[in-house]
Amino acid sequence: MPISRGQRRSARLAARVGGRRVLVTGASGAIGREVAVLLGQAGAELLLLGRHPQELDESARRAATGGGTVRTFSVDLTDPGRLSSFTDRLIDDYGGVDILINNAGRSIRRGTVHAADRPHDYRRTMAVNYFGAVDLTLRLLPGMRERGHGHIVNVGTIGLQLGMSRFTAYNPSKAALEAFGESLAPELRHEGIAVSTVHLPLVRTRMSMPTQAFARLPALDPRQAAHLICRALVTRKPRVSTRLGTLGELLGVAAPRLRLALAALEYRHLPESPAAMRGTENEAATHD
Template identity: 75%
Template sequence: MPTPCDQEQPARAAQRRWRRPRRPDRLTARLAGTVGRRRVVVTGASGAIGGQLAVLLGQAGADLVLLGRNRTALAETARRTEEAGGTARVCPVDLTDPAAVARFADRLTAECGAADVLVNNAGRSIRRGAVNALDRAHDYRRMMAVNYFGAVDLTLRLLPGMHERGHGHIVNVATIGRQLGMGRFTAYNPSKAALEAFGQSLGAELRREGIRVSTVHLPLVRTPMSAPTTAFARLPALDARQAARMIGTALVTGTPRVSTPLGTLGELLGVVAPRALLALAALEYRYLPESPGAARNPARTTGRDA
Protein backbone atom coordinates (compact mmCIF):
# COMPACT_ATOMS: atom_id res chain seq x y z
CA MET A 1 0.00 0.00 0.00
CA PRO A 2 1.46 3.40 -0.90
CA THR A 3 2.50 5.67 1.92
CA PRO A 4 0.76 9.02 2.38
CA CYS A 5 4.05 10.84 2.13
CA ASP A 6 7.08 10.71 -0.10
CA GLN A 7 9.93 9.91 2.28
CA GLU A 8 13.29 11.62 2.06
CA GLN A 9 15.51 9.71 -0.37
CA PRO A 10 18.63 8.33 1.42
CA ALA A 11 20.80 8.85 -1.67
CA ARG A 12 19.81 12.50 -1.87
CA ALA A 13 20.53 12.97 1.83
CA ALA A 14 23.94 11.34 1.45
CA GLN A 15 24.82 13.61 -1.44
CA ARG A 16 24.19 16.74 0.58
CA ARG A 17 27.35 18.67 1.32
CA TRP A 18 28.18 19.39 4.90
CA ARG A 19 27.50 22.98 5.79
CA ARG A 20 28.59 24.84 8.87
CA PRO A 21 25.35 25.43 10.77
CA ARG A 22 24.34 29.02 11.13
CA ARG A 23 23.93 30.41 14.60
CA PRO A 24 20.19 30.38 15.24
CA ASP A 25 18.42 33.60 16.11
CA ARG A 26 16.30 33.83 19.22
CA LEU A 27 13.05 32.69 17.58
CA THR A 28 14.69 29.69 15.90
CA ALA A 29 16.37 28.73 19.15
CA ARG A 30 13.06 28.87 21.00
CA LEU A 31 11.33 26.92 18.22
CA ALA A 32 13.92 24.18 18.62
CA GLY A 33 12.65 23.63 22.14
CA THR A 34 9.04 23.66 20.97
CA VAL A 35 8.96 21.75 17.67
CA GLY A 36 12.38 20.10 17.56
CA ARG A 37 11.93 16.38 16.73
CA ARG A 38 8.17 16.82 16.75
CA ARG A 39 5.88 16.01 13.86
CA VAL A 40 4.46 19.22 12.40
CA VAL A 41 1.81 19.17 9.66
CA VAL A 42 1.80 22.33 7.54
CA THR A 43 -0.93 22.88 4.96
CA GLY A 44 -0.39 25.19 2.00
CA ALA A 45 3.29 24.23 2.06
CA SER A 46 3.53 24.67 -1.71
CA GLY A 47 2.87 28.40 -1.32
CA ALA A 48 5.11 31.27 -0.33
CA ILE A 49 4.23 31.54 3.36
CA GLY A 50 3.98 27.80 3.91
CA GLY A 51 7.32 27.29 2.20
CA GLN A 52 9.06 29.85 4.38
CA LEU A 53 7.42 28.40 7.48
CA ALA A 54 8.71 24.94 6.56
CA VAL A 55 12.26 26.29 6.24
CA LEU A 56 11.98 28.08 9.59
CA LEU A 57 10.73 24.94 11.30
CA GLY A 58 13.34 22.87 9.51
CA GLN A 59 16.03 25.07 11.04
CA ALA A 60 14.49 24.24 14.42
CA GLY A 61 14.77 20.50 13.73
CA ALA A 62 11.09 19.71 13.16
CA ASP A 63 9.86 16.54 11.45
CA LEU A 64 7.64 18.13 8.83
CA VAL A 65 4.69 16.78 6.87
CA LEU A 66 4.05 19.14 3.96
CA LEU A 67 0.56 19.30 2.46
CA GLY A 68 -0.47 21.01 -0.75
CA ARG A 69 -1.79 20.32 -4.24
CA ASN A 70 1.34 21.10 -6.25
CA ARG A 71 3.72 18.15 -5.94
CA THR A 72 6.59 19.95 -7.70
CA ALA A 73 6.37 22.97 -5.40
CA LEU A 74 6.11 20.70 -2.36
CA ALA A 75 9.25 18.85 -3.43
CA GLU A 76 11.11 22.15 -3.67
CA THR A 77 9.89 23.13 -0.20
CA ALA A 78 11.04 19.76 1.13
CA ARG A 79 14.48 20.27 -0.42
CA ARG A 80 14.88 23.66 1.20
CA THR A 81 13.60 22.30 4.52
CA GLU A 82 16.11 19.47 4.53
CA GLU A 83 18.94 21.85 3.66
CA ALA A 84 17.88 23.90 6.68
CA GLY A 85 18.31 20.87 8.92
CA GLY A 86 14.83 19.38 9.18
CA THR A 87 13.16 16.31 7.73
CA ALA A 88 10.21 16.54 5.38
CA ARG A 89 7.57 14.32 3.86
CA VAL A 90 5.68 15.49 0.79
CA CYS A 91 1.95 14.79 0.85
CA PRO A 92 -0.12 16.07 -2.11
CA VAL A 93 -3.66 16.44 -0.73
CA ASP A 94 -6.69 18.42 -1.91
CA LEU A 95 -8.23 19.71 1.31
CA THR A 96 -11.57 20.27 -0.40
CA ASP A 97 -11.90 16.48 -0.89
CA PRO A 98 -13.04 14.96 2.44
CA ALA A 99 -12.20 11.44 1.25
CA ALA A 100 -8.64 12.49 0.40
CA VAL A 101 -8.24 14.15 3.81
CA ALA A 102 -9.51 11.01 5.53
CA ARG A 103 -7.10 8.79 3.59
CA PHE A 104 -4.18 11.06 4.43
CA ALA A 105 -4.99 11.23 8.14
CA ASP A 106 -5.54 7.47 8.46
CA ARG A 107 -2.30 6.57 6.72
CA LEU A 108 -0.30 9.24 8.53
CA THR A 109 -1.47 7.90 11.87
CA ALA A 110 -0.91 4.26 10.91
CA GLU A 111 2.50 4.67 9.27
CA CYS A 112 4.07 7.77 10.77
CA GLY A 113 2.28 8.33 14.07
CA ALA A 114 0.13 11.13 15.39
CA ALA A 115 0.80 14.79 14.64
CA ASP A 116 2.13 16.99 17.43
CA VAL A 117 1.39 20.28 15.67
CA LEU A 118 -1.01 21.29 12.91
CA VAL A 119 -0.68 24.62 11.10
CA ASN A 120 -3.79 25.38 9.04
CA ASN A 121 -2.06 27.74 6.63
CA ALA A 122 -3.63 26.76 3.30
CA GLY A 123 -5.94 29.36 1.87
CA ARG A 124 -7.49 30.91 -1.17
CA SER A 125 -8.32 34.59 -1.63
CA ILE A 126 -10.64 36.49 -3.93
CA ARG A 127 -10.82 40.28 -3.86
CA ARG A 128 -13.98 41.38 -5.61
CA GLY A 129 -16.69 43.85 -4.67
CA ALA A 130 -20.04 42.24 -3.93
CA VAL A 131 -21.67 44.32 -6.67
CA ASN A 132 -19.41 42.49 -9.14
CA ALA A 133 -20.16 39.09 -7.64
CA LEU A 134 -23.95 39.00 -7.72
CA ASP A 135 -23.93 35.92 -9.94
CA ARG A 136 -20.84 34.35 -8.37
CA ALA A 137 -22.13 32.58 -5.27
CA HIS A 138 -19.73 29.76 -6.16
CA ASP A 139 -16.84 32.06 -5.14
CA TYR A 140 -18.21 32.17 -1.61
CA ARG A 141 -18.67 28.41 -1.46
CA ARG A 142 -15.13 27.89 -2.76
CA MET A 143 -13.67 30.16 -0.08
CA MET A 144 -15.43 28.21 2.65
CA ALA A 145 -14.41 24.87 1.13
CA VAL A 146 -10.69 25.70 1.27
CA ASN A 147 -10.30 28.21 4.09
CA TYR A 148 -12.80 26.76 6.56
CA PHE A 149 -14.15 23.29 5.84
CA GLY A 150 -10.81 21.94 4.64
CA ALA A 151 -9.07 23.14 7.80
CA VAL A 152 -11.86 21.90 10.06
CA ASP A 153 -11.93 18.49 8.36
CA LEU A 154 -8.18 18.00 8.78
CA THR A 155 -8.24 19.26 12.37
CA LEU A 156 -10.97 16.82 13.37
CA ARG A 157 -9.08 13.97 11.72
CA LEU A 158 -5.82 14.70 13.57
CA LEU A 159 -7.34 15.70 16.89
CA PRO A 160 -7.82 12.16 18.27
CA GLY A 161 -4.07 11.50 18.08
CA MET A 162 -3.31 14.69 19.99
CA HIS A 163 -5.99 13.89 22.55
CA GLU A 164 -4.68 10.37 23.08
CA ARG A 165 -1.12 11.62 23.67
CA GLY A 166 -2.26 14.50 25.88
CA HIS A 167 -0.50 17.28 23.98
CA GLY A 168 -0.68 19.21 20.73
CA HIS A 169 -0.92 22.62 19.16
CA ILE A 170 -3.27 23.79 16.40
CA VAL A 171 -2.47 27.09 14.68
CA ASN A 172 -5.05 28.70 12.39
CA VAL A 173 -3.89 31.41 10.00
CA ALA A 174 -6.44 34.23 9.74
CA THR A 175 -6.33 37.77 8.36
CA ILE A 176 -6.15 41.41 9.37
CA GLY A 177 -8.94 42.00 6.89
CA ARG A 178 -11.43 40.58 9.38
CA GLN A 179 -10.10 42.87 12.11
CA LEU A 180 -10.36 45.99 9.92
CA GLY A 181 -13.58 45.09 8.11
CA MET A 182 -11.95 45.63 4.71
CA GLY A 183 -14.20 45.87 1.67
CA ARG A 184 -14.05 43.67 -1.45
CA PHE A 185 -13.36 40.64 0.72
CA THR A 186 -16.94 39.54 1.36
CA ALA A 187 -15.99 36.01 0.31
CA TYR A 188 -12.54 35.74 1.91
CA ASN A 189 -12.94 37.51 5.26
CA PRO A 190 -16.00 35.50 6.40
CA SER A 191 -14.20 32.21 5.67
CA LYS A 192 -11.28 33.26 7.86
CA ALA A 193 -13.64 34.63 10.52
CA ALA A 194 -15.32 31.22 10.65
CA LEU A 195 -11.94 29.53 11.10
CA GLU A 196 -11.08 31.97 13.88
CA ALA A 197 -14.38 31.29 15.67
CA PHE A 198 -13.84 27.54 15.30
CA GLY A 199 -10.45 27.89 16.96
CA GLN A 200 -11.78 30.00 19.81
CA SER A 201 -14.45 27.44 20.71
CA LEU A 202 -12.07 24.53 20.22
CA GLY A 203 -9.45 26.17 22.42
CA ALA A 204 -11.91 26.45 25.28
CA GLU A 205 -12.78 22.77 24.96
CA LEU A 206 -9.17 21.59 24.82
CA ARG A 207 -7.55 23.87 27.39
CA ARG A 208 -7.50 21.17 30.07
CA GLU A 209 -6.47 18.47 27.60
CA GLY A 210 -2.96 19.83 27.00
CA ILE A 211 -3.82 20.97 23.46
CA ARG A 212 -3.37 24.63 22.57
CA VAL A 213 -5.17 26.51 19.80
CA SER A 214 -3.83 29.75 18.34
CA THR A 215 -5.02 32.19 15.69
CA VAL A 216 -2.54 34.30 13.72
CA HIS A 217 -3.93 37.44 12.09
CA LEU A 218 -1.55 38.05 9.21
CA PRO A 219 -1.44 41.53 7.65
CA LEU A 220 -0.85 42.15 3.95
CA VAL A 221 1.91 39.84 2.71
CA ARG A 222 3.72 40.05 -0.62
CA THR A 223 2.90 36.70 -2.24
CA PRO A 224 1.55 35.49 -5.59
CA MET A 225 -1.87 35.36 -3.92
CA SER A 226 -1.89 39.12 -3.23
CA ALA A 227 -0.13 40.12 -6.46
CA PRO A 228 -3.30 40.44 -8.63
CA THR A 229 -4.40 43.37 -6.44
CA THR A 230 -2.16 46.03 -7.95
CA ALA A 231 -3.58 48.65 -5.58
CA PHE A 232 -1.76 46.88 -2.75
CA ALA A 233 1.63 47.39 -4.39
CA ARG A 234 2.10 50.79 -2.77
CA LEU A 235 0.99 49.69 0.70
CA PRO A 236 3.36 48.47 3.43
CA ALA A 237 3.46 44.70 3.67
CA LEU A 238 5.37 41.79 5.13
CA ASP A 239 7.34 39.37 3.01
CA ALA A 240 6.67 35.65 3.29
CA ARG A 241 9.57 35.11 5.69
CA GLN A 242 8.23 37.72 8.11
CA ALA A 243 4.77 36.17 7.93
CA ALA A 244 6.26 32.76 8.71
CA ARG A 245 7.94 34.23 11.77
CA MET A 246 4.58 35.50 13.03
CA ILE A 247 3.30 31.93 12.85
CA GLY A 248 6.49 30.79 14.56
CA THR A 249 5.75 33.22 17.40
CA ALA A 250 2.40 31.51 17.96
CA LEU A 251 4.13 28.13 18.09
CA VAL A 252 6.68 29.36 20.64
CA THR A 253 4.34 31.28 22.93
CA GLY A 254 1.22 29.15 22.64
CA THR A 255 -0.82 32.34 22.95
CA PRO A 256 -4.41 32.13 21.68
CA ARG A 257 -3.86 35.14 19.43
CA VAL A 258 -1.01 36.73 17.48
CA SER A 259 -1.73 40.02 15.75
CA THR A 260 -0.17 43.24 14.50
CA PRO A 261 -0.63 46.59 16.28
CA LEU A 262 -2.82 47.77 13.39
CA GLY A 263 -5.03 44.70 13.61
CA THR A 264 -5.39 45.06 17.35
CA LEU A 265 -6.27 48.74 16.92
CA GLY A 266 -8.93 47.80 14.39
CA GLU A 267 -10.51 45.39 16.84
CA LEU A 268 -10.48 48.00 19.61
CA LEU A 269 -12.08 50.57 17.31
CA GLY A 270 -14.76 48.04 16.46
CA VAL A 271 -15.67 47.95 20.14
CA VAL A 272 -15.26 51.56 21.29
CA ALA A 273 -15.90 53.42 18.02
CA PRO A 274 -17.58 51.12 15.49
CA ARG A 275 -18.73 54.00 13.30
CA ALA A 276 -15.16 55.27 13.03
CA LEU A 277 -13.95 51.82 11.95
CA LEU A 278 -16.73 51.63 9.37
CA ALA A 279 -15.82 55.07 8.01
CA LEU A 280 -12.17 54.08 7.67
CA ALA A 281 -13.09 50.83 5.92
CA ALA A 282 -15.35 52.78 3.56
CA LEU A 283 -12.42 55.08 2.70
CA GLU A 284 -10.26 52.06 1.95
CA TYR A 285 -13.00 50.71 -0.31
CA ARG A 286 -13.27 54.04 -2.12
CA TYR A 287 -9.58 54.70 -2.70
CA LEU A 288 -8.27 51.19 -3.40
CA PRO A 289 -9.98 50.22 -6.66
CA GLU A 290 -11.17 46.85 -7.88
CA SER A 291 -8.50 44.41 -9.00
CA PRO A 292 -7.83 44.71 -12.75
CA GLY A 293 -9.11 41.22 -13.51
CA ALA A 294 -12.40 41.76 -11.68
CA ALA A 295 -12.85 45.23 -13.19
CA ARG A 296 -12.29 44.03 -16.76
CA ASN A 297 -14.40 40.92 -16.53
CA PRO A 298 -16.65 40.31 -13.51
CA ALA A 299 -17.07 36.71 -14.60
CA ARG A 300 -13.37 35.99 -14.17
CA THR A 301 -11.95 35.03 -10.79
CA THR A 302 -8.88 36.81 -9.46
CA GLY A 303 -8.36 34.39 -6.61
CA ARG A 304 -5.33 32.22 -6.03
CA ASP A 305 -4.35 29.45 -3.67
CA ALA A 306 -1.77 29.95 -0.96
Protein backbone atom coordinates (compact mmCIF):
# COMPACT_ATOMS: atom_id res chain seq x y z
CA MET A 1 0.00 0.00 0.00
CA PRO A 2 1.45 3.42 -0.98
CA ILE A 3 2.48 5.69 1.88
CA SER A 4 0.34 8.81 2.06
CA ARG A 5 1.66 12.34 2.28
CA GLY A 6 0.42 12.60 5.84
CA GLN A 7 2.23 9.41 6.83
CA ARG A 8 5.47 10.67 5.31
CA ARG A 9 5.09 13.97 7.13
CA SER A 10 4.49 12.17 10.43
CA ALA A 11 7.47 9.91 9.89
CA ARG A 12 9.78 12.84 9.20
CA LEU A 13 8.56 14.63 12.31
CA ALA A 14 9.04 11.51 14.42
CA ALA A 15 12.60 11.22 13.12
CA ARG A 16 13.31 14.75 14.39
CA VAL A 17 11.51 14.78 17.73
CA GLY A 18 11.07 11.15 18.76
CA GLY A 19 12.62 10.70 22.21
CA ARG A 20 13.59 14.38 22.33
CA ARG A 21 12.60 16.67 25.19
CA VAL A 22 10.50 19.51 23.74
CA LEU A 23 9.26 22.59 25.57
CA VAL A 24 6.23 24.36 24.07
CA THR A 25 5.24 27.75 25.47
CA GLY A 26 1.71 29.06 25.10
CA ALA A 27 0.53 25.44 25.34
CA SER A 28 -2.76 26.43 26.96
CA GLY A 29 -3.76 28.19 23.72
CA ALA A 30 -5.19 26.64 20.58
CA ILE A 31 -2.03 26.62 18.45
CA GLY A 32 0.21 25.42 21.27
CA ARG A 33 -2.23 22.62 22.03
CA GLU A 34 -2.26 21.39 18.45
CA VAL A 35 1.55 21.53 18.32
CA ALA A 36 1.64 19.44 21.48
CA VAL A 37 -0.72 16.87 19.98
CA LEU A 38 1.39 16.50 16.84
CA LEU A 39 4.60 16.22 18.85
CA GLY A 40 3.04 13.73 21.24
CA GLN A 41 1.99 11.54 18.32
CA ALA A 42 5.57 11.78 17.02
CA GLY A 43 7.01 10.41 20.26
CA ALA A 44 8.40 13.57 21.85
CA GLU A 45 8.85 13.96 25.58
CA LEU A 46 6.70 17.02 26.14
CA LEU A 47 6.99 19.89 28.60
CA LEU A 48 4.01 22.22 28.22
CA LEU A 49 4.14 25.75 29.61
CA GLY A 50 1.22 28.15 29.87
CA ARG A 51 -0.70 30.47 32.16
CA HIS A 52 -3.99 28.58 32.45
CA PRO A 53 -3.83 25.29 34.43
CA GLN A 54 -7.15 23.88 33.23
CA GLU A 55 -6.37 24.50 29.58
CA LEU A 56 -2.88 23.09 30.09
CA ASP A 57 -4.37 19.91 31.54
CA GLU A 58 -6.59 19.56 28.48
CA SER A 59 -3.59 20.05 26.19
CA ALA A 60 -1.69 17.40 28.13
CA ARG A 61 -4.62 14.99 27.98
CA ARG A 62 -4.86 15.28 24.21
CA ALA A 63 -1.10 15.17 23.67
CA ALA A 64 -0.74 12.06 25.83
CA THR A 65 -2.91 10.01 23.49
CA GLY A 66 0.25 9.50 21.42
CA GLY A 67 1.73 7.48 24.27
CA GLY A 68 4.56 9.85 25.18
CA THR A 69 5.41 11.59 28.43
CA VAL A 70 3.71 14.93 29.04
CA ARG A 71 4.34 17.34 31.92
CA THR A 72 2.71 20.73 32.46
CA PHE A 73 3.95 23.91 34.12
CA SER A 74 1.82 26.95 34.89
CA VAL A 75 4.27 29.81 34.43
CA ASP A 76 3.92 33.44 33.34
CA LEU A 77 6.85 34.37 31.09
CA THR A 78 6.70 37.97 32.30
CA ASP A 79 7.47 36.98 35.91
CA PRO A 80 11.30 36.75 36.12
CA GLY A 81 11.24 35.06 39.52
CA ARG A 82 8.83 32.33 38.45
CA LEU A 83 10.66 31.85 35.17
CA SER A 84 14.00 31.52 36.96
CA SER A 85 12.59 28.95 39.40
CA PHE A 86 11.02 27.02 36.53
CA THR A 87 14.18 26.84 34.43
CA ASP A 88 16.31 25.92 37.46
CA ARG A 89 13.94 23.04 38.20
CA LEU A 90 13.80 22.06 34.54
CA ILE A 91 17.57 21.85 34.33
CA ASP A 92 18.01 20.10 37.68
CA ASP A 93 15.21 17.54 37.21
CA TYR A 94 15.27 16.93 33.46
CA GLY A 95 18.60 18.26 32.20
CA GLY A 96 17.05 21.04 30.12
CA VAL A 97 15.47 20.58 26.71
CA ASP A 98 16.47 19.56 23.20
CA ILE A 99 13.90 21.72 21.42
CA LEU A 100 12.31 25.01 22.47
CA ILE A 101 9.22 26.35 20.70
CA ASN A 102 8.61 30.00 21.63
CA ASN A 103 4.93 30.06 20.78
CA ALA A 104 3.42 32.13 23.62
CA GLY A 105 2.30 35.56 22.54
CA ARG A 106 0.30 38.65 23.36
CA SER A 107 -1.56 40.32 20.51
CA ILE A 108 -2.95 43.85 20.40
CA ARG A 109 -4.68 45.27 17.34
CA ARG A 110 -5.28 48.96 17.87
CA GLY A 111 -4.64 51.94 15.62
CA THR A 112 -2.15 54.37 17.07
CA VAL A 113 -4.76 57.11 17.06
CA HIS A 114 -6.40 55.11 19.87
CA ALA A 115 -3.11 54.14 21.54
CA ALA A 116 -1.49 57.52 22.14
CA ASP A 117 -2.27 57.29 25.87
CA ARG A 118 -1.52 53.56 26.19
CA PRO A 119 2.28 53.10 26.16
CA HIS A 120 1.80 50.29 28.67
CA ASP A 121 0.33 48.18 25.84
CA TYR A 122 3.68 48.31 24.07
CA ARG A 123 5.67 47.40 27.16
CA ARG A 124 3.42 44.49 28.07
CA THR A 125 3.44 43.12 24.54
CA MET A 126 7.22 43.28 24.40
CA ALA A 127 7.43 41.63 27.83
CA VAL A 128 5.71 38.48 26.55
CA ASN A 129 6.65 38.28 22.89
CA TYR A 130 10.28 39.32 23.18
CA PHE A 131 11.75 39.50 26.68
CA GLY A 132 9.94 36.40 27.96
CA ALA A 133 11.02 34.32 24.97
CA VAL A 134 14.59 35.64 25.06
CA ASP A 135 14.92 35.07 28.82
CA LEU A 136 13.73 31.48 28.45
CA THR A 137 16.02 30.87 25.47
CA LEU A 138 19.10 32.22 27.23
CA ARG A 139 18.46 30.07 30.29
CA LEU A 140 18.07 26.86 28.27
CA LEU A 141 20.73 27.47 25.63
CA PRO A 142 23.78 26.38 27.71
CA GLY A 143 22.33 22.87 28.02
CA MET A 144 21.88 22.61 24.25
CA ARG A 145 25.46 23.72 23.78
CA GLU A 146 26.73 21.14 26.23
CA ARG A 147 24.88 18.36 24.41
CA GLY A 148 25.91 19.64 20.97
CA HIS A 149 22.42 19.67 19.48
CA GLY A 150 19.15 21.56 19.71
CA HIS A 151 16.54 23.59 17.90
CA ILE A 152 14.92 26.90 18.81
CA VAL A 153 11.71 27.77 16.95
CA ASN A 154 10.35 31.31 17.26
CA VAL A 155 6.77 31.86 16.15
CA GLY A 156 6.50 35.09 14.17
CA THR A 157 3.81 36.73 12.09
CA ILE A 158 2.85 37.48 8.51
CA GLY A 159 2.02 40.98 9.71
CA LEU A 160 5.70 41.89 9.42
CA GLN A 161 5.92 40.57 5.89
CA LEU A 162 2.84 42.48 4.75
CA GLY A 163 3.43 45.65 6.75
CA MET A 164 -0.03 45.37 8.33
CA SER A 165 -1.47 48.36 10.14
CA ARG A 166 -2.88 48.57 13.69
CA PHE A 167 -0.21 46.19 15.01
CA THR A 168 2.30 48.81 16.13
CA ALA A 169 2.68 46.98 19.46
CA TYR A 170 2.54 43.38 18.23
CA ASN A 171 4.57 43.53 15.01
CA PRO A 172 7.64 45.24 16.54
CA SER A 173 7.73 42.70 19.36
CA LYS A 174 7.77 39.87 16.83
CA ALA A 175 10.32 41.72 14.72
CA ALA A 176 12.60 41.91 17.75
CA LEU A 177 12.26 38.18 18.36
CA GLU A 178 12.98 37.43 14.72
CA ALA A 179 16.06 39.66 14.79
CA PHE A 180 17.23 37.93 17.96
CA GLY A 181 16.98 34.57 16.22
CA GLU A 182 18.73 35.79 13.09
CA SER A 183 21.61 37.19 15.14
CA LEU A 184 21.82 34.07 17.29
CA ALA A 185 21.74 31.53 14.46
CA PRO A 186 25.25 32.21 13.05
CA GLU A 187 26.73 31.76 16.52
CA LEU A 188 25.13 28.33 16.85
CA ARG A 189 25.44 26.98 13.31
CA HIS A 190 28.59 24.95 14.01
CA GLU A 191 27.33 23.77 17.39
CA GLY A 192 24.52 21.62 15.99
CA ILE A 193 21.78 24.01 17.09
CA ALA A 194 19.28 25.40 14.58
CA VAL A 195 17.19 28.56 14.96
CA SER A 196 13.99 28.99 12.94
CA THR A 197 11.33 31.67 12.58
CA VAL A 198 7.83 30.64 11.50
CA HIS A 199 5.77 33.43 9.97
CA LEU A 200 2.22 32.39 10.80
CA PRO A 201 -0.60 33.89 8.73
CA LEU A 202 -4.02 34.70 10.15
CA VAL A 203 -5.20 31.81 12.36
CA ARG A 204 -8.70 31.35 13.78
CA THR A 205 -8.04 31.55 17.53
CA ARG A 206 -9.23 33.68 20.43
CA MET A 207 -6.46 36.12 19.47
CA SER A 208 -8.03 36.87 16.10
CA MET A 209 -11.65 36.58 17.23
CA PRO A 210 -12.05 40.16 18.54
CA THR A 211 -11.39 41.58 15.08
CA GLN A 212 -14.74 40.88 13.47
CA ALA A 213 -13.49 41.90 10.02
CA PHE A 214 -11.01 39.00 10.10
CA ALA A 215 -13.94 36.58 9.95
CA ARG A 216 -14.30 37.41 6.24
CA LEU A 217 -10.64 36.74 5.43
CA PRO A 218 -8.93 33.42 4.61
CA ALA A 219 -7.26 31.89 7.64
CA LEU A 220 -5.68 28.71 8.93
CA ASP A 221 -7.20 26.67 11.70
CA PRO A 222 -4.96 25.91 14.72
CA ARG A 223 -4.13 22.43 13.41
CA GLN A 224 -2.87 23.84 10.13
CA ALA A 225 -0.79 26.42 11.99
CA ALA A 226 0.69 23.63 14.11
CA HIS A 227 1.72 21.76 10.95
CA LEU A 228 3.49 24.90 9.75
CA ILE A 229 5.44 25.10 13.01
CA CYS A 230 6.30 21.41 12.80
CA ARG A 231 7.57 21.98 9.26
CA ALA A 232 10.32 24.08 10.81
CA LEU A 233 11.23 21.17 13.08
CA VAL A 234 11.42 18.79 10.12
CA THR A 235 13.34 21.03 7.72
CA ARG A 236 15.38 23.02 10.28
CA LYS A 237 15.19 25.93 7.84
CA PRO A 238 15.90 29.43 9.20
CA ARG A 239 12.55 30.69 7.91
CA VAL A 240 9.22 29.03 7.27
CA SER A 241 6.53 31.08 5.56
CA THR A 242 3.40 30.99 3.44
CA ARG A 243 3.32 32.06 -0.20
CA LEU A 244 1.44 35.22 0.69
CA GLY A 245 4.00 36.13 3.33
CA THR A 246 6.88 35.53 0.93
CA LEU A 247 5.15 37.67 -1.69
CA GLY A 248 4.74 40.45 0.84
CA GLU A 249 8.45 40.36 1.63
CA LEU A 250 9.36 40.45 -2.04
CA LEU A 251 7.07 43.44 -2.58
CA GLY A 252 8.74 45.18 0.33
CA VAL A 253 12.06 44.91 -1.49
CA ALA A 254 11.05 45.22 -5.16
CA ALA A 255 8.05 47.55 -4.87
CA PRO A 256 7.92 49.10 -1.39
CA ARG A 257 5.50 51.85 -2.44
CA LEU A 258 3.06 49.27 -3.77
CA ARG A 259 3.20 47.30 -0.53
CA LEU A 260 2.64 50.49 1.43
CA ALA A 261 -0.35 51.39 -0.76
CA LEU A 262 -1.88 47.95 -0.24
CA ALA A 263 -1.36 48.16 3.52
CA ALA A 264 -2.96 51.61 3.52
CA LEU A 265 -6.01 50.15 1.77
CA GLU A 266 -6.21 47.47 4.43
CA TYR A 267 -6.09 50.19 7.10
CA ARG A 268 -8.93 52.11 5.43
CA HIS A 269 -11.24 49.18 4.83
CA LEU A 270 -10.76 46.95 7.90
CA PRO A 271 -12.30 48.68 10.93
CA GLU A 272 -10.97 48.92 14.46
CA SER A 273 -11.99 46.29 16.97
CA PRO A 274 -14.91 47.34 19.21
CA ALA A 275 -12.63 47.46 22.26
CA ALA A 276 -10.22 49.84 20.55
CA MET A 277 -13.07 52.17 19.70
CA ARG A 278 -14.23 52.09 23.32
CA GLY A 279 -10.70 52.53 24.61
CA THR A 280 -10.95 49.37 26.72
CA GLU A 281 -8.66 46.39 27.18
CA ASN A 282 -11.19 43.60 26.62
CA GLU A 283 -11.19 42.27 23.04
CA ALA A 284 -8.26 44.48 22.02
CA ALA A 285 -5.55 42.33 23.57
CA THR A 286 -5.20 38.61 24.17
CA HIS A 287 -2.38 36.53 25.56
CA ASP A 288 -1.78 32.79 25.15
